[in-house]
Amino acid sequence: MNGPRACDPSLQRGGGTSQQPAVVFRLYYPDVIAIDRYAWAAPASAAGLALAGLALWRGRISLVDGIVEAQGPALAWVLSHLVPLRGGAAAMTFGHVVIARDVECLEGSRAHERVHVRQYERWGPLFIPAYLAGSVWALLRKRHPYFGNPFEIEAFR
Ligand SMILES: [Zn+2]
Numbered sequence: 374m375n376g377p378r379a380c381d382p383s384l385q386r387g388g389g390t391s392q393q394p395a396v397v398f399r400l401y402y403p404d405v406i407a408i409d410r411y412a413w414a415a416p417a418s419a420a421g422l423a424l425a426g427l428a429l430w431r432g433r434i435s436l437v438d439g440i441v442e443a444q445g446p447a448l449a450w451v452l453s454h455l456v457p458l459r460g461g462a463a464a465m466t467f468g469h470v471v472i473a474r475d476v477e478c479l480e481g482s483r484a485h486e487r488v489h490v491r492q493y494e495r496w497g498p499l500f501i502p503a504y505l506a507g508s509v510w511a512l513l514r515k516r517h518p519y520f521g522n523p524f525e526i527e528a529f530r
Contacts, residue, residue: 407439413497414468414490421470427451428472440490441470442479449474458519468493488528 411418418441425443428434432445452474453461464473464482466489473479493500504524511521519525 410494411469414493414500416468416498417493417500418468418470421467421472424448424451424467424472425470433476437483439469440487442473443470444473444475444479448472466490466493485528488530489524492524492527 422441425434425441425448427447428443428445430445430447432443432448434441434443436442452463452465452472456462456465463478464471464486466486469490471479471482471486471490473482496503504522507522507524508518510523512518514521520529
């Protein structure tokens with residue numbers, strides 16, 4: 374982000390050209406990293422978008438801080454009946470897409486699900502196999518496959 378001085382042309386006259394590469398680097402470097410993160414997580418995001426389509430029926434899809442968030446009664450049914458947890462899940466993340474039962478579930482789980490988004494950005498298409506391996510690892514250590522999963526432990530911190 375730039376302060377208002379960056380918009381004032383009188384302050385930019387006579388600026389040394391030797392400063393320009395550093396400025397260009399600062400402006401574009403974060404964008405390149407962001408594109409990489411989205412691309413790396415894209416397979417999971419694609420699956421999430423397909424599921425998010427269920428929110429078109431009496432639900433809502435919105436974009437919050439670069440993350441697609443979807444909720445509605447069809448997703449509530451999926452999360453309560455098809456997630457192998459007692460009582461189901463309030464929300465679930467697929468890459469840069471979060472699906473939830475309703476608005477309250479989206480808001481209540483946002484901080485937790487954002488950690489999972491960061492995990493997808495690190496692991497990309499390997500995240501789901503790694504997550505399942507985390508549950509097996511927890512079971513082998515006689516811990517709960519969900520609460521003992523290292524990815525969940527990080528997200529609940
Ligand atoms: Zn979680």
